[in-house]
Amino acid sequence: MIKISAVIITYNEERNIENCMRSLIDVVDEILVVDSYSTDQTKSICERYNARVIEQKFLGYIEQKNFALEQATYNHVVSLDGDESLSEQLQESIRHLKTNWQFDGYYCNRFNNFCGQWIKHSDWYPNKKLRVFDRRKGMWKGINPHDEIKLHTSTSSRGKLKGDILHLTYQSYSEFNQKIERFSTISAQSYYDLGKKAPIWKIIINPCWAFFKSYILRLGFLDGFNGYVICKQTANITFLKYSKLRELYKKKA
Known part of the structure; x- marks a missing residue:
């Protein structure tokens, strides 16, 4: 055994x-x-x-x-x-x-x-x-x-x-918001360290696709209001990650 x-x-x-x-x-x-x-x-x-x-x-x-x-x-x-x-x-x-x-x-x-x-x-x-x-x-x-x-x-x-x-996971919306902010900062720094880029098209298209995939294709709407909140924040963390990554490159320029 x-x-x-x-x-x-x-x-x-x-x-x-x-x-x-x-x-x-x-x-x-x-x-x-x-x-x-x-x-x-x-x-x-x-x-x-x-x-x-x-x-x-x-x-x-x-x-x-x-x-x-x-x-x-x-x-x-x-x-x-x-x-x-x-x-x-x-x-x-x-x-x-x-x-x-x-x-x-x-x-x-x-x-x-x-x-x-x-x-x-x-x-x-x-x-x-x-x-x-x-x-x-x-x-x-x-x-x-x-x-x-x-x-x-x-x-x-x-x-x-x-x-x-x-x-x-998160037991309040404010806790969720705080974690999204923190995780997007960590992700941006990790992407920067790996040399990943943040062109404008990624900042626009990737969050839209993240929301559509999770809310429509994977039926997030069936989880009601909280399903909408989760899918919206899935898009938001994607937007913040690439926006902060772009900011890092501007600071280093």
């Missing part, structure tokens, strides 16, 4: 972290939390569930998650954020893996809760994520703050687990 480590990065997650801990305690053999010096009760809540907590200055989303992977005791891992937890069906799916692990990595659907509503459409569901994997076969990659697990080779084997990752 294989053993599994749950790996989580946190910062001021006292509102959600207990849900995360409860969903893992009877599923995995180790809970490892890498905390960026939270100023709330995050650390003490984790320790109540016998989690091993390592404090580490925030290195960036991708860098912090890869650091956390390296600290895990076991090679087979479940990687979550502090505002995520496992549904009961997904808990059972992961328990079953301990005696029947077949693939290098496993996808799960992520089910997002926005302002108290579970979002069933737009780009938010099914929000497929590879979060259960053999750390020897993959690592976190991407462009901050949009990170994802990438297995090392195209021939790496992938499976799908039943059940959802339950994600408690």
Whole structure:
């Protein structure tokens, strides 16, 4: 029987972290939390569930998650954020893996809760994520703050687990607005570091396409007013990202 480590990065997650801990305690053999010096009760809540907590200055989303992977005791891992937890069906799916692990990595659907509503459409569901994997076969990659697990080779084997990752996202519109502002700044800087450009056509066309795709093609309108808010902000973060990227180039000129 294989053993599994749950790996989580946190910062001021006292509102959600207990849900995360409860969903893992009877599923995995180790809970490892890498905390960026939270100023709330995050650390003490984790320790109540016998989690091993390592404090580490925030290195960036991708860098912090890869650091956390390296600290895990076991090679087979479940990687979550502090505002995520496992549904009961997904808990059972992961328990079953301990005696029947077949693939290098496993996808799960992520089910997002926005302002108290579970979002069933737009780009938010099914929000497929590879979060259960053999750390020897993959690592976190991407462009901050949009990170994802990438297995090392195209021939790496992938499976799908039943059940959802339950994600408690923004619980107020103002919180959503603040995160959009912060994430668009991080994205713009990451794009700038990679030498990506921001022509006018991208600032105009990309946000329009982002809204049309999520609201019309992926049926975001079926989620009512909150569906509209989500799709509008999907367009907005795209607009802000490229606008701020353009601004960075002007400042450096």
